[in-house]
Amino acid sequence: MKLGVFMVLFGGKPFEEALDYIAAKGLDAVEIGTGGYPGTAHCNPAELLADAGKLKAFKHAVESRGLTISALSAHGNPLHPQKHIAKEFHDAIIQTIELAERLEVPVVNTFSGCPGDHEDAKYPNWPVAPWPNDFQEILDWQWENKVIPYWQETGKFASDRNIKIGLELHGGFSVHTPATLLRLREAAGEVIGANLDPSHMWWQGIDPVQAVQILGRANAIHHFHAKDTSHDYNNTNRFGVTDMQSYANMLDRAWQFRSVGFGHDMKVWADIISALRLVGYDYVVSIEHEDGLMSVDEGFSKAVANLQQVLIKEPLGEMWWV
Structure with missing residues (x-):
């Protein structure tokens, strides 16, 4: 495995300065x-x-520093019921797929999107309860009319260019659990896989090790984010895991994102890394920093130091003891 970082956290630095730091x-x-x-x-x-000149210089800036590009990321809601909003996100995804092909980057990360509840809706509707039955009807309509058709078409566009789509399993979007990812993959093909972020598993009550095994057995992990989550169970009992308070209200929230090792200890992270190795994932572990208690530099640096302890880098050898 390789250790990487989602560069969006260094958006305030010029590109080459950020690459030097990384x-x-x-x-x-x-x-x-x-x-x-x-x-x-x-x-x-x-x-x-x-x-072509700018493209070549961009690629050289990365490679000359001994780095590779693990993925290009254009997260958005291409299924937004307001068509002009959906088009902006869709166009970003399509251009990103085209750029990934030119740069020979194998993965494009994004969200599945979330539609409205009917053709004339203005806002996304995320059904998360089976009853009253209206929610089941909305869910069926969304998947059959919006989610599956969109990703069948966009997935083929990516597959034709030898690009894989890494969908981040994220609350608020149609694909947010291993089951919903596998449902879409079955309908749209193996081009669809997960950009698996354990932080979003934890707050939903899903064990990331089990998520890795469920998705890994289907060869459905295309990319991996390293981000942690901590819980305040007194607040969880008040607000539940679908806490709608601002992320900035950290003292009162049920859960919050943390830098690696500050939500779960390194044994848990070692188990996650081992599970990735067990299911054959040997690609990049990409740090994503969204810790409201640490600066970018400190949170990133601590994540790097913690992950370097548990990352499995060397190729598998023979089991000499067998």
């Missing part, structure tokens, strides 16, 4: 935002696709 930390890979929620601070796909 390389100095001993990392192997970078994941780069290319639109949608991550923005285009370090990479504007339209510019690079239109200018």
Whole structure:
């Protein structure tokens, strides 16, 4: 496995300065935002696709520092019921797939999206309860009319270019659990896989080790984010895991994102890394920093130091003891 970072946290630094900082930390890979929620601070796909010289210089900037690009990321909601919003996210995903092909980057990360509850809806509707039965009807309509058709078409566009789609399992979107990821993969093909982030498993009450095994047995992990979650169970008892308070209200929230090792100890993270190895995942572990109690530099540095203790880097040898 290789250690990488989602560069969006260094969006305030110029691209090459951020690459220098990352390389100095001993990392192997970078994941780069290319639109949608991550923005285009370090990479504007339209510019690079239109200018071969800029594209070559961009690629050289990464490779000359001994780094590789693990994924391009254009997280967004391409199924948003307001068509102009959906189009912006969709266009970012399509351009990112085209750029990934040109850069020979194997994975594009994004969200599945979440539609509304009917054709004339204005806002997404995320059904999470089986009753009253209205929610089941909404869910069926969304998947049959929006989620599956969109990803069948967009998945084919990516597959034709030898690009895999890594969908982040994230609350608020149609694909948010191992089961929903596998449902979409069955309908849209193996081009669809997970950009698995354990932090979103923990707050939903899902064991990330089991999520790795469920998805890994189906060869459905295309990319992996390293981010932690901590719980305040007194607050959970008040607000539940679907706590709608702002992330900034950290003292009162049921759960919050943390840097690796500050929500769960390193034995838990060692178990996650071991599970990844067990199911054959030998790609990048990409640090994502969203810890409201630490600066970017400190949270990132601690995540690097903690993951370096447990990351399994060397190829498997023979079992000499067997």
